[in-house]
Amino acid sequence: MVSAPDIFNASILIVDDQESNISLLEQLLNEAGYTGVASTMNSQEVCALHRKNHYDLILLDLQMPGLDGFQVMEGLKTNAADRYLPVIVLTAQPGHKLRALQAGAKDFISKPFDLVEVKTRIHNMLEVRLLYKQLDNYSKVLEQTVQERTAELRESEARYRSLTELASDWYWEQDEHGDFTKVSGPVLEMLGIRVDSLAGEPSDARAGGWNEAEREALQIKIAARQPFLDFAFSRVNADGSQQKFRVSGEPMFNRSSRFIGYRGVGVETTAKN
Template identity: 75%
Template structure:
């Protein structure tokens, strides 16, 4: 929301080759409470003035010698720092209104002036301009925060991967259907899954003998998209040997908060 005082303090540039028109608008704006008013009768100076001052509104006469208002607007478009062209054109030619809007003007004032209409159009355009600037500022802040957070996540992931190399037998990632997409270490062999299942469409083949209660508890945690730490599960083989594994994992989400899978580390605790 824009406070009324912000609108009255907005920066305005009056561009007209007629001194009487400049004086009229200066008096009109001053009487309405605007306090940050500048003017020029030289249209060739407008682009440079705007680059220095980033005006919130430019009142621009279209019919001027040497350089008309249309040429001024074309010049203003070259200012890459300002994607929003804050121009309110002044014209006595009905045919110029549409052309001015097509070139980039945000609104127009017709001669002869209706002072109530002029003040209303100026107020409305300034409100839109200030809202646009707030949105632009917020977008830059948000973009900086996203970049900062992304850098933090990359650093965290690098530390995490380094830790897994030192503290685990294996590291894995799975997609949203829980298919293995990345494996470091003998996790597939240890879990009794054919290694070629990772790189082909062949259905995974898993040995029997898992503790179903443990597997169900782990699966419930995964279905709830919850992280798990040092979860222990076991498997008994037909020859009487047994294995125990300790695993930790966390769900992964994309920037739209959509679940995209799991990643984790694990170690084999016993093998006999």
């Protein structure tokens, strides 16, 4: 919510080529308690003043020499930093009201001024304007928070990857078809598995000597999309020696909850037994 002090401390620019109108509005606003009131009789400097001071509200006369109010509003629209045009137009021409609203003005005040109407419209406009600024600031904070959290997640993932590589002999990822898409570590030397799928060739995951019962049990877990921890499997090499391994893995899913493969780590345990 917008507090009363926020409203009365808002910055207001009065733009009118008639000094008497400016004096009347300044007196009215000052007596009402507004503290940030400025004015100009030169319509050509409004855009530059707004870029510099970021007014919460501009009271803009439509009929002025040099640039009229419609031209000023077109100039204000070029300020990319302000997506909300904080303008109330001042006009004695009823036919200009609709055109002004179509040009981007948020409200209008009729001349000659009705002092109660002036105070009411200005107060209401400032409340909406300040709420809009709060929302915009919240969106920026939210966007920054998302970016920070994303960076933290990426850092955490990189840290996890480093730790798993240090704590295991190899790290691996497979796609939904079972082909290796990413590995780190001596997979070929340890397992005899060629990871050629990275170059567009199918993975050779059928190096000889594997325990088929263990292989089948692991495939059942994978087919069921189950995670597995320290799953033991082994093979007998051509020279009769036996190798033992433990592998851990978890299924991966995209944002649509579609299965896209597995990732995990493995370690040879032969020397530990």
